[in-house]
Amino acid sequence: MIRPIKLRRKRVVIDIDTQREFFLADGDSCIRNHRRVLMNIRRVLAWSRVKNMRVISTTLFKPGRNGDSFNSPGWQKISYTLRSKRIEFIPDDSTDLQRDLFTRYDQVILDKRTADPFEEPRADRLLSELHADEMIVIGGLAEGAVAATVLGLLQRGKRVTVLIDAVGTQDRQKADVAFRKMKAKGALLAETRDYAGTTHLRSTGLCDCKLCRLEEKLPATVGA
Ligand SMILES: [Zn+2]
Known part of the structure; x- marks a missing residue:
């Protein structure tokens, strides 16, 4: 029998x-309104650090012609989304995970070969087995990896909150459809300021x- 990976803390950032x-x-492939979305992402990460919340990150792994673009600058994570105590798993077909992962690390980074993390064996296992009271989702793209991740988590019975202004999109219409679908399936849609x-x-x-x-x-705009 598989023991669930439990987080003592109630919330986790995805x-x-x-x-x-x-x-x-x-x-x-820059998103729309990147400045505003980046500021909100930065805010959420700063808040999660203060609250000592754990972070599970996914990154898209795009091998180039020589299989080397993994380290190319474009595919690097935004610097303030990195915690100092972190572990990164490159994609392979293993589902190995250490039991004490979240005791030893604040952040687990799961590299993926596809937008949908549930197609990646280790990411599938971690996200499926993880027990947290609330999973707070940020990142991109709304109409791509975010939709796939959120719908997969909801299917697995997780409680998911999407901070919609900390989520990037390239296609506004497709993103609206994706957000409606997430909401219909049970996700809570909120804004960064409601939490962070x-x-x-x-x-x-x-x-x-x-x-x-x-x-x-x-000058800073009042109420902006
Ligand atoms: Zn800019």
Whole structure:
């Protein structure tokens, strides 16, 4: 019999594919409103660190022509989504996991070959066996990996909250359909400030596109 992997802490952050490729303006597949989404992601990660919550991250592993693009800059995780005590698993067909994973590490990074983490044996096992009171989802893309992850978790009976303003999308219409489907299947849709409060930061700290640089110079908008 398989013993479930239990988290003493009630909430866990599920951080989906927060890689430079999707979230920075110079990435080939940059999301819409990347500045706003990045600020919210940064806020959620800072909050999770203060609350000592564990983080499960997935990253898309895209082997290049030489099988080497895993380490290329575009596929690296956004720096503030990394915790110092972390362990990363590259994709293989093993389901091995240490029992004391969340005692020894604050963050587990699961690399995937496909958008859907449940097609990856180790990620499937960890996400299926994990018992937490609430899984808080951020990342991207809403119409891709986020939808696949959230619907898979709901199917497995997990309680899932999606922070919709900390989720990136490329196609607004498809994302709206995906969010409606997640909600219909039982996900709670919330905003970053409902959980992590608001931020006074003016900078994404990472992206130097025209928009990010311009916004940093403007005074903070009341209520924005
Ligand atoms: Zn930018």
